[in-house]
Amino acid sequence: MMRFILALLFLALAFVLQFWFASFGVFINFILAALITFAFVFDIWDVLVFILAAIFIVNWQPAFSVEIFLVAALPLAAHLVSRYASFEPWAADSVSIFCGLLVLYLAVAPGLFIADWRMFLTDLVSCLIFGSIAFAALSRRESR
Amino acid sequence: MRLRRWAIGTLIALLVFAILFLPCYGWKLRSWLSPQSGAAGGDADSPNLAAENDALKAQIAAYENGASRLPSSGGHYIPAMVYSRYPLNFKNEILVDAGSANGIATGTAAVFQGMLIGRVTKVFPHEALIQTVFDSGFEIPARVGTSSYDGLFEGGSYPTVGSIAKNAALRDGDVIYAAAPGLPYGLPLGTVSATSTSGDSLFTDAAVAFPYDMNGIQTVLIAQSP
Numbered sequence: 001m002m003r004f005i006l007a008l009l010f011l012a013l014a015f016v017l018q019f020w021f022a023s024f025g026v027f028i029n030f031i032l033a034a035l036i037t038f039a040f041v042f043d044i045w046d047v048l049v050f051i052l053a054a055i056f057i058v059n060w061q062p063a064f065s066v067e068i069f070l071v072a073a074l075p076l077a078a079h080l081v082s083r084y085a086s087f088e089p090w091a092a093d094s095v096s097i098f099c100g101l102l103v104l105y106l107a108v109a110p111g112l113f114i115a116d117w118r119m120f121l122t123d124l125v126s127c128l129i130f131g132s133i134a135f136a137a138l139s140r141r142e143s144r
Numbered sequence: 145m146r147l148r149r150w151a152i153g154t155l156i157a158l159l160v161f162a163i164l165f166l167p168c169y170g171w172k173l174r175s176w177l178s179p180q181s182g183a184a185g186g187d188a189d190s191p192n193l194a195a196e197n198d199a200l201k202a203q204i205a206a207y208e209n210g211a212s213r214l215p216s217s218g219g220h221y222i223p224a225m226v227y228s229r230y231p232l233n234f235k236n237e238i239l240v241d242a243g244s245a246n247g248i249a250t251g252t253a254a255v256f257q258g259m260l261i262g263r264v265t266k267v268f269p270h271e272a273l274i275q276t277v278f279d280s281g282f283e284i285p286a287r288v289g290t291s292s293y294d295g296l297f298e299g300g301s302y303p304t305v306g307s308i309a310k311n312a313a314l315r316d317g318d319v320i321y322a323a324a325p326g327l328p329y330g331l332p333l334g335t336v337s338a339t340s341t342s343g344d345s346l347f348t349d350a351a352v353a354f355p356y357d358m359n360g361i362q363t364v365l366i367a368q369s370p
Contacts, residue, residue, distance in 0.1 A: 052160060062271060
């Protein structure tokens with residue numbers, strides 16, 4: 001239960017950081033990084049709760065969008081990876097964050113990815129740091 | 145364990161219900177989490193001298209270009225509150241609380257303090273989605289300065305006006321205004337902040353300065369469809 005609450009706090013922090021940076025024109029996908037990390041720590045039903053909570057707050061229009069679909073689908077795909085990946089969970093988490101961001105950029109704005117690769121790099125590095133901290137904190141809580 | 149499953153199941157059901165039927169609470173929650181930068185932002189009707197100045201410059205430029213002899217295309221504008229903003233870095237869109245029930249149609253202008261800030265791209269019964277001038281997909285024909293040089297306004301993080309005649313005598317501070325079908329003629333977009341020669345050396349490009357902060361905008365005016 002404590003781990004679940006800690007994850008909720010990390011998700012809230014991801015919301016605040018993402019919207020705070022966005023208000024200065026810097027866009028970092030902390031929320032996606034948090035959800036992918038949770039996929040390596042929690043079971044599918046807990047992950048579903050986090051995904052739905054994220055969609056409830058992130059969705060900006062009363063209609064379906066590719067972006068929201070990916071915010072839901074990528075953590076679920078990461079959960080599948082967590083079950084079948086044969087390497088260390090922390091490494092699988094980092095690889096999944098990289099792949100998730102890559103898929104998001106290529107699916108929504110491939111032109112932007114090519115034109116401004118530094119933006120992708122900033123996003124990636126920030127998400128990997130945030131994801132690693134969240135993973136370490138949640139794994140530590142589990143091992144206690 | 146069983147109690148936990150019930151709790152998780154109930155939570156999932158509640159969240160699905162909220163996403164489908166109560167999205168406005170999500171937008172409100174998000175507005176609490178998002179800091180408003182506030183500077184030069186605020187309400188569509190609150191005074192902003194820089195924006196008023198640009199609007200007057202655009203009126204003068206349009207009148208000097210003979211727009212006063214054209215039939216008026218001005219319609220009614222209705223105020224709308226900004227509900228939410230696009231959360232990622234791929235687009236620049238805002239959702240407002242007025243839709244088809246309020247007479248809003250796709251393609252109409254969104255105005256803030258007399259400045260054109262975007263165009264309605266999707267209309268829902270009680271909401272409308274506006275593609276702002278900072279979206280990389282926003283492109284409209286525009287005119288620059290009192291000599292009304294033709295150009296193409298291109299949105300993005302740093303909007304520019306391209307395809308301006310190479311010999312155009314542009315100065316910093318010249319007003320840039322809309323000259324696009326479906327939008328009221330002469331609505332100011334911003335002012336010239338710098339000029340440069342295009343990559344192919346055939347045209348002049350102009351960087352655009354804005355007298356408002358997009359993140360601080362809380363209400364806008366939207367043109368009603370006739």
